[in-house]
Amino acid sequence: DGGITQSPKYLFRKEGQNVTLSCEQNLNHDAMYWYRQDPGQGLRLIYYSQIVNDFQKGDIAEGYSVSREKKESFPLTVTSAQKNPTAFYLCASSISWTAPDTQYFGPGTRLTVL
Amino acid sequence: ILNVEQSPQSLHVQEGDSTNFTCSFPSSNFYALHWYRWETAKSPEALFVMTLNGDEKKKGRISATLNTKEGYSYLYIKGSQPEDSATYLCAYYNTDKLIFGTGTRLQVFP
Numbered sequence: 001d002g003g004i005t006q007s008p009k010y011l012f013r014k015e016g017q018n019v020t021l022s023c024e025q026n027l028n029h030d031a032m033y034w035y036r037q038d039p040g041q042g043l044r045l046i047y048y049s050q051i052v053n054d055f056q057k058g059d060i061a062e063g064y065s066v067s068r069e070k071k072e073s074f075p076l077t078v079t080s081a082q083k084n085p086t087a088f089y090l091c092a093s094s095i096s097w098t099a100p101d102t103q104y105f106g107p108g109t110r111l112t113v114l
Numbered sequence: 115i116l117n118v119e120q121s122p123q124s125l126h127v128q129e130g131d132s133t134n135f136t137c138s139f140p141s142s143n144f145y146a147l148h149w150y151r152w153e154t155a156k157s158p159e160a161l162f163v164m165t166l167n168g169d170e171k172k173k174g175r176i177s178a179t180l181n182t183k184e185g186y187s188y189l190y191i192k193g194s195q196p197e198d199s200a201t202y203l204c205a206y207y208n209t210d211k212l213i214f215g216t217g218t219r220l221q222v223f224p
Contacts, residue, residue, distance in 0.1 A: 034212075042118065058211065104157075107156070
């Protein structure tokens with residue numbers, strides 16, 4: 001089955017710890033994205049990657065880091081510098097980064113920092 | 115700051131009712147407008163990608179229109195069913211990324 005997988009579904013971490021969220025796709029898509037959702041807000045872009053070995057900051061990149069060493073994988077690290085990390089995180093991919101390309105979303109990871 | 119506004123925030127309708135909601139976006143430098151449907155406990159799923167002023171798209175009982183000159187898009191659901199209950203998101207493509215609205219949450223009661 002083609003699609004995007006995110007793991008784990010729920011994640012709990014203590015304050016001050018870094019944590020890495022996994023995102024894998026087998027759709028052969030060039031572009032991948034990380035979004036964050038908070039109550040009452042739209043999806044906000046954290047980082048995106050138009051092609052392997054390249055990525056750009058989105059609107060709320062502070063306190064996050066990513067890598068794109070393989071086409072299929074785009075892990076997101078939430079560092080201790082992120083002031084309010086508790087949120088729902090969605091990963092997405094698209095064939096390319098151009099306007100008409102549909103984004104396909106994973107099931108999301110809910111991160112709770114205690 | 116580019117804003118994408120959706121209204122209403124939430125909507126409760128009876129099965130069989132038709133309904134519509136609005137997405138407003140900046141009318142300058144338009145590239146594309148996306149509609150997604152997000153059911154609880156599932157991933158957001160693409161409904162439409164619209165690129166031309168006057169575009170009308172249809173998928174079963176759901177249709178959408180686009181006015182890029184005035185910066186709005188309408189999503190219509192004809193004869194709502196309980197399985198239509200979801201949050202409907204619109205997203206405006208700006209230069210190199212999508213900017214999402216906060217969504218309209220639709221609940222259809224049997």
